[in-house]
Amino acid sequence: MKVDSIVNGIVLDHITAGKVMEVYDALKLDKLDCSVAILKNVSSNKMGKKDILKIDNDFDIDLDVLGYIDHNITVSYIKDGKTAEKKHLALPERIINVEKCKNPRCITSVERGLDQEFYLANREKQIYRCIYCDTKVTK
Template sequence: MLNIDEIQNGIVIDHIQAGTAIGLMDLLGIKSNRKASVALIQNARSYKAPSGRKDIIKVEGDASWLNLDVLAYLDPNITVTIIQDGKPVRKEKPQPPKKLVNIVRCRNPRCISSIEEECDQIFELSANGKYRCIYCEQELQVKQD
């Protein structure tokens, strides 16, 4: 069995759908040039995940620069545990953000955000629980596995 040391101060992003953690790291801006140590665990056994597998990201050090709002949009089952002095102090299940700014692109080729280079890509959460472009009302298409 693989053994990854515990972290002293930082965060653990857990219950990530198996095989998606690398893309998640890119969207969160986790890069190797940060001072924080990062551990990526892929295809770990999970009794809760429908597939029986999950990914985990551990970030040791200051993780205040992470934008965790996007987590609930990407995977509603993700949990974030805050670690201080080697002990978990808080566990959160992120809620879907009201707005997604520059996370995903509008697929409508006639949308102003697709035409203008410096226009932010902004999607708002609608009453039906789906995200819509604020410029053209295009509904965000979510990948289905």
């Protein structure tokens, strides 16, 4: 299979196999008016299998959301057919409005419009906790 290279845009590489649609939805790529190539289960020497997203448009990507979904993703910004910048992600220290607190007694369940904010409590186990009630969210 051959997928053309892009001239100006973004390539999300090293997405864990099977997570490409979660990334697609989180970035709201269906709202873009450009070509988006979704490659699933691509052979990889490092990972065995991986997913790739190619976006034929340059736009602001929330790197914290990407890092939360899969911190192994690499983000390559393409300018004039060449990689202009490459970023390696990490788990973000805080996530805002990415997850919802599961605690029915949390203030975020009662107060409309209050941000759903979580902090990284344990990096190795990828555990986040609500800043209001300390309820645990595991990715």
